[in-house]
Amino acid sequence: MPRTLTEVFAQARQENRSALIGYMPAGFPSVKGSIELVNALADAGVDIVEVGFPYSDPVMDGPVIQQASQRALDNGFTASQLFDVIEKSKASTVTMTYWNPIERMGIENFLTQLRAAGGVGVITPDLTIDESDEWISQTSEMAIDRIYVVAPSTSDERLKKVANATSGFIYAASLMGVTGTRSALSGSARELVSRVRKVTSLPIAVGLGVSNAEQAREIASFADGVIVGSAFIKLVLESPNEKEAVEKVRVLAAELAQAVRQPRS
Amino acid sequence: MRSVNLRNSRIENRKYAMKMSESIDGHFGRFGGRFVPEALVGALDELAAAHQAAMHDPNFQMELAELHRTYTGRPSIITDAPRFAAYAGNARILLKREDLNHTGSHKINNVLGQALLTKKMGKKRIIAETGAGQHGVASATAAALLGLECVVYMGEEDTKRQSLNVARMKILGAEVIPVTTGSKTLKDAINEAMRDWVTNVATTHYLLGTVAGPHPFPTMVRDFHRIIGVEARAQVLELTGRLPDAVLACVGGGSNAIGIFHPFIDDLSVRLIGLEAGGRGVSTGEHAATIVGGTPGVLHGARTFVLQDESGQTVESHSISAGLDYPGVGPEHAYLHEIGRAEYRAITDDEAMEAFSLLSRTEGIIPAIETAHALAGAMQVGKELGEKAILLINLSGRGDKDVQTAAQYFGIPL
Numbered sequence: 034m035p036r037t038l039t040e041v042f043a044q045a046r047q048e049n050r051s052a053l054i055g056y057m058p059a060g061f062p063s064v065k066g067s068i069e070l071v072n073a074l075a076d077a078g079v080d081i082v083e084v085g086f087p088y089s090d091p092v093m094d095g096p097v098i099q100q101a102s103q104r105a106l107d108n109g110f111t112a113s114q115l116f117d118v119i120e121k122s123k124a125s126t127v128t129m130t131y132w133n134p135i136e137r138m139g140i141e142n143f144l145t146q147l148r149a150a151g152g153v154g155v156i157t158p159d160l161t162i163d164e165s166d167e168w169i170s171q172t173s174e175m176a177i178d179r180i181y182v183v184a185p186s187t188s189d190e191r192l193k194k195v196a197n198a199t200s201g202f203i204y205a206a207s208l209m210g211v212t213g214t215r216s217a218l219s220g221s222a223r224e225l226v227s228r229v230r231k232v233t234s235l236p237i238a239v240g241l242g243v244s245n246a247e248q249a250r251e252i253a254s255f256a257d258g259v260i261v262g263s264a265f266i267k268l269v270l271e272s273p274n275e276k277e278a279v280e281k282v283r284v285l286a287a288e289l290a291q292a293v294r295q296p297r298s
Numbered sequence: 299m300r301s302v303n304l305r306n307s308r309i310e311n312r313k314y315a316m317k318m319s320e321s322i323d324g325h326f327g328r329f330g331g332r333f334v335p336e337a338l339v340g341a342l343d344e345l346a347a348a349h350q351a352a353m354h355d356p357n358f359q360m361e362l363a364e365l366h367r368t369y370t371g372r373p374s375i376i377t378d379a380p381r382f383a384a385y386a387g388n389a390r391i392l393l394k395r396e397d398l399n400h401t402g403s404h405k406i407n408n409v410l411g412q413a414l415l416t417k418k419m420g421k422k423r424i425i426a427e428t429g430a431g432q433h434g435v436a437s438a439t440a441a442a443l444l445g446l447e448c449v450v451y452m453g454e455e456d457t458k459r460q461s462l463n464v465a466r467m468k469i470l471g472a473e474v475i476p477v478t479t480g481s482k483t484l485k486d487a488i489n490e491a492m493r494d495w496v497t498n499v500a501t502t503h504y505l506l507g508t509v510a511g512p513h514p515f516p517t518m519v520r521d522f523h524r525i526i527g528v529e530a531r532a533q534v535l536e537l538t539g540r541l542p543d544a545v546l547a548c549v550g551g552g553s554n555a556i557g558i559f560h561p562f563i564d565d566l567s568v569r570l571i572g573l574e575a576g577g578r579g580v581s582t583g584e585h586a587a588t589i590v591g592g593t594p595g596v597l598h599g600a601r602t603f604v605l606q607d608e609s610g611q612t613v614e615s616h617s618i619s620a621g622l623d624y625p626g627v628g629p630e631h632a633y634l635h636e637i638g639r640a641e642y643r644a645i646t647d648d649e650a651m652e653a654f655s656l657l658s659r660t661e662g663i664i665p666a667i668e669t670a671h672a673l674a675g676a677m678q679v680g681k682e683l684g685e686k687a688i689l690l691i692n693l694s695g696r697g698d699k700d701v702q703t704a705a706q707y708f709g710i711p712l
């Protein structure tokens with residue numbers, strides 16, 4: 034049985050560190066390749082793997098994840114491949130997906146297959162809490178964590194409502210924008226985390242634009258989790274073959290895993 | 299039995315109009331709503347509040363009406379089309395001339411409304427998506443008029459099909475960004491505009507060009523286009539002494555159609571008929587007939603009908619007309635279809651081009667190819683209803699922008 038998100042964050046807290054969360058789309062660069070990449074992340078010390086469900090219209094994603102998703106779709110990606118990757122993942126695994134694929138499969142069908150594959154949570158970047166009634170009742174019934182994304186523009190009042198609907202951890206977007214590496218960390222992340230702290234005791238993980246150890250270290254000093262996606266995918270896109278891609282991803286993951294383990298002040 | 303049913307559904311529909319005008323959360327039955335990144339919720343709330351306030355603000359209404367009178371050229375006229383009618387079962391064909399609006403289509407109605415709202419919200423930059431380029435041109439025009447910065451996202455494929463409109467936007471001072479992702483058409487331009495908006499929402503208004511998208515867009519854009527139907531209903535009554543038997547409009551996202559349909563929804567004797575782009579034929583899979591050939595799903599922020607595959611991936615649409623080449627449709631149309639108040643049919647590329655040519659030759663009006671789909675629908679419905687029928691057709695735009703496509707289609711050397 035994979036560890037639940039609550040268990041993963043509890044352990045990280047016990048070790049006085051942040052958890053590291055790494056993102057990879059399923060089926061990119063191939064199904065086999067994405068399984069190897071996901072497990073390279075796990076082996077290098079990533080605590081939670083986020084497996085992306087490639088989608089034709091990823092409005093929350095920048096060029097890097099768009100390109101990776103498109104590659105997976107061009108290769109004939111199907112939902113069963115997503116569950117295959119999740120099943121073979123060694124780490125605790127959540128999936129990140131736009132809403133329409135879930136709606137098309139049917140919530141119950143999707144959650145049943147996710148649970149059978151060992152998935153523990155779902156991040157839904159374009160599902161608002163206002164459209165979530167059925168999602169909340171079914172995920173609760175199936176004991177799958179519901180992770181919502183909050184942004185610097187989210188009002189305090191709304192933060193409270195979103196936090197109430199969330200389980201596992203809250204995904205705090207570090208800035209206003211789409212996924213992709215950024216050279217400098219936005220100042221808004223720290224402020225958002227402190228606003229979220231005021232309304233919930235759930236763990237808070239920060240993502241969007243985090244690409245190197247220095248940024249990870251900084252975020253780890255005030256957040257419970259550090260989420261990295263595009264930086265890994267960029268390495269894969271730049272690699273001539275899957276073997277080299279896996280190696281490069283392993284190296285960066287290890288660096289980041291060390292960064293989140295820096296003693297906190 | 300039938301009359302009892304009719305009476306019941308009349309009551310239902312009266313309730314519909316009331317319920318929908320009060321539907322401030324943006325749901326149309328199970329359709330509509332908001333499926334967006336949390337980052338946009340604040341901006342959508344702000345916009346919804348600004349829209350509601352504007353609808354009840356006599357000053358805003360006067361300002362907009364004055365712009366329409368002195369700039370758009372409203373009210374647009376109604377033209378009887380007797381020579382074209384010969385190809386439509388000799389039914390009486392009345393054309394609501396949105397093609398005569400400034401910038402050449404209905405799009406300006408919505409654009410001026412939203413551009414005024416942008417100013418009220420204190421934002422200085424607008425972004426827009428465009429397919430045929432008509433909405434982009436209208437947006438660039440309003441930006442020039444009101445002193446706003448304007449960026450237009452347009453699929454690379456469409457910048458080629460509609461190169462004249464690209465030049466028009468640039469002349470008007472807008473920046474046009476070709477979108478090279480996905481199918482390189484309207485749906486991808488919307489994706490890119492959403493990404494821009496998520497990033498720049500504090501300073502920027504997304505001036506969406508149709509009745510799709512998250513709440514409040516479907517309601518707000520409809521409200522700005524209702525003037526088409528409000529004028530046309532009064533004009534037809536005055537001209538003919540009665541209501542039309544059917545109102546027809548082409549449906550891409552559905553803005554010109556909802557604009558002319560909406561004031562007729564409670565007139566149950568009036569059939570509302572939307573014509574979607576059937577492309578090479580719905581059975582070939584190469585079409586953009588979202589209601590006729592699609593399934594319920596979520597696209598671009600709303601639950602509606604979508605062209606999608608088994609696993610929920612959006613399928614690329616096809617139409618000879620860039621403005622109808624979209625795999626989604628406004629959620630209110632999905633609802634009108636579901637409750638049976640409006641009917642939707644698919645018109646193929648060839649049928650549309652035949653109607654395009656016919657209207658040009660019989661009436662001296664070159665319609666937009668989008669609009670030609672509505673005219674082809676009128677040819678069918680006119681034959682079905684016969685010469686006593688009165689059909690009101692939304693002539694949503696003029697065909698100047700389509701001369702190149704049409705020349706190619708008909709083999710006219712350029």
Ligand SMILES: Cc1ncc(COP(=O)(O)O)c(C=O)c1O
Binds near residue numbers: 403431551621622696
């Ligand atoms: C003349 C004209 N008619 C119709 C449309 C389709 O849009 P909608 O369905 O929103 O009216 C367009 C879109 O570009 C257009 O230019």
